[in-house]
Amino acid sequence: MKDYQEQDALVLFSGGQDSTTCLYWAKQQFRRTYALCFTYGQRHSQEVENARRIAEMAGTPFQVLDAGIISRLAPNSLTDFSVQMDEEQPAGSYPNTFVPGRNLLFLTFAATLAYAQGVKHLVTGVSEADYSGYPDCRDTFIRSANATLNLAMDNQFVIHTPLMWRNKKEVWRLADELGVFDIVKNETLTCYNGILAEGCGHCPACRLRNKGLQEYLAERENSL
Template sequence: MNDFKQEDALVLFSGGQDSTTCLYWAKKQFRNVQTLCFSYGQRHSQEVENARRIAQMAGVPFRVIDTSVISQLAPNSLTDASIKMDEEKPADSYPNTFVPGRNMLFLTFAAAIAYAQDIRHLVTGVSEADYSGYPDCRDTFIHSLNASLNLAMDKHFLIHTPLMWRNKKEVWRLSDELGVFDLVRNETLTCYNGIIADGCGHCPACKLRNKGLQEYLEVRG
């Protein structure tokens, strides 16, 4: 792995399991780390406040920007509480928790902010190994967008995806290796219904998180 100890990074941060694990991964890889959170009209404001709290615990700068225009672009159950959330992925389409364009817009906003601060490293918690079928979590998308951002801003950004090939069991293992297993387990908010830690237990995010946790605990002992 390249040595980036003399460089800074910007972490796309929601205060959930994945982004919190990425935050602590980044703290070991880079000189200074900042966090960027997005208020995009999600079902619960707790996400932003919990992200702010965890960033404070981690001792890193926190910034939140308003991207609520996303909630006006395409119907989905994460930004429209009137839509009943899919608990399973439909056989012939994406789950209605998919927010079209979200990761592309988040990374574009992050790159613009990083550009202004002469930061070239962006860190995001997307994963192709264990996800809900979202096309904007795929490795090929990240590489494509990385190239587009570099061309658009004439800067050599590097988008880091430390979780890309890790399933949730392996994400739990990584948090343990980083020394933050208990923090991630007890303080993060992954649940789409806004419940910290183990969450509601039945939304897609909770199902993935808790399945991976049980699998990891079985081998952790």
């Protein structure tokens, strides 16, 4: 890992398990961190207020951008309440929790804001190791987006993905190593139905999160 202690970073931040772990990771790596949250017509507006609260706990400046246009472009169960959420990934297809274009749009907005603020580093919590099959969570997408943003703005952004090759168990381990295990466990909102901490228990995000937690707790207990 390079030394970024004299540089600043903008963290794409939702207040969930992954982005909160990334925020605290960035606080250890960079001189200053800034948190950027998006509204995009998601099912639960409390996501934004919870993100604001966690950013305040972390002592990180917080900003919200409206990306609501994306909710009107492609049907999906996160922004269209009339669509029943897939609890399993359909064979040969993406789950209907996939919001087409979301991560590309978010990274473009984030880079534009970072450009205006003179920030070179962007941090996002996408992962290819343990995800719901979303194509915009893949390392190839991030590398391509990074190159495109640099060309579009004649800049040298670096997109950091500290969770890219970590499964959920390993994300919990990282949170523990960063000293924020309890914050991530008790204060974050990952649930697609807007329920804090352990969540509803049956949506795809909750099932992935809680499976990883149980695996990590078992590993930690066995290591004692």
